[in-house]
Amino acid sequence: MKRLVLLISGRGSNMEAIVKACRAEGWPAQVVAVISNRPDAGGLQFAAQHGIATAVVDHKAFASREDFDAELARVIDGFAPDLVVLAGFMRILTPGFTARYARRMLNIHPSLLPAFTGLHTHERALEMGCKVAGVTVHFVTAELDHGAIVMQAVVPVLAGDDAPSLAARVLAAEHRIYPQSVRWCVEDALVWDGERVCHRDGAPQQLLLN
Ligand code: GAR
Numbered sequence: 001m002k003r004l005v006l007l008i009s010g011r012g013s014n015m016e017a018i019v020k021a022c023r024a025e026g027w028p029a030q031v032v033a034v035i036s037n038r039p040d041a042g043g044l045q046f047a048a049q050h051g052i053a054t055a056v057v058d059h060k061a062f063a064s065r066e067d068f069d070a071e072l073a074r075v076i077d078g079f080a081p082d083l084v085v086l087a088g089f090m091r092i093l094t095p096g097f098t099a100r101y102a103r104r105m106l107n108i109h110p111s112l113l114p115a116f117t118g119l120h121t122h123e124r125a126l127e128m129g130c131k132v133a134g135v136t137v138h139f140v141t142a143e144l145d146h147g148a149i150v151m152q153a154v155v156p157v158l159a160g161d162d163a164p165s166l167a168a169r170v171l172a173a174e175h176r177i178y179p180q181s182v183r184w185c186v187e188d189a190l191v192w193d194g195e196r197v198c199h200r201d202g203a204p205q206q207l208l209l210n
Contacts, residue, residue: 001030002186003079004018004029004030004085005031005034005076006018006019006035007034007037007076008089009036009091010038010042012043014178015087016043017174018087021179022179025183028186029083029182033076035072035075036055037089037091041056065093065094068091073097073100083106083182084105086105087108098140106182109138109145110167111133111135113149115130118144120163126166133157133169134155134173136152137149137151138150148196149205150181151177152207153173153208154206154207154209155169156209173207
């Protein structure tokens with residue numbers, strides 16, 4: 001059984017989608033812990049109610065990013081994970097931390113990377129007049145919102161959209177591709193080709209929604 005540690009900062013709807021899919025689909029994996037950098041993260045309650053260990057490493061208690069990341073790594077490693085899954089974890093990570101979990105840490109970012117790294121992705125897509133938007137699941141590297149792409153989902157930008165309506169459409173796609181991506185990792189279905197990853201049997205790594 002692969003051991004998954006999920007990191008959240010807030011509501012945790014992607015974490016929930018992964019926990020539910022893992023159990024419903026009988027993955028050869030177990031979510032062994034949900035860790036938050038915010039004590040009030042809503043997702044902690046869901047995790048506890050579902051019998052999953054929870055922990056808080058409050059970034060406000062640390063003088064530097066290095067100190068915070070060192071403690072976070074200590075707590076993560078206590079759960080001996082095979083894969084670390086950032087599910088709405090809103091912290092910039094130090095190079096030492098990302099190197100420690102190289103090729104075994106995933107992130108989800110609500111844009112079609114490499115467009116719109118960073119914050120306010122939906123507002124920026126609307127401002128640019130983008131006709132499609134979407135979401136990317138990728139392995140984490142030292143560079144913010146970069147790293148090998150596991151899956152992307154594309155959704156239309158509709159007339160009359162505002163940031164909340166677009167975010168909701170993208171979030172529904174997130175809940176489809178993040179569990180799928182994690183499942184591929186736990187099933188060892190991904191093959192590295194230099195700095196890129198492909199599905200071993202050529203399964204589609206994109207989801208196009210209307
Ligand atoms: C999601 O939309 C996720 O893509 C985004 O935060 C939200 C978390 O929602 N992540 C980032 O912006 C990371 N840069 P959730 O807590 O309900 O999963």
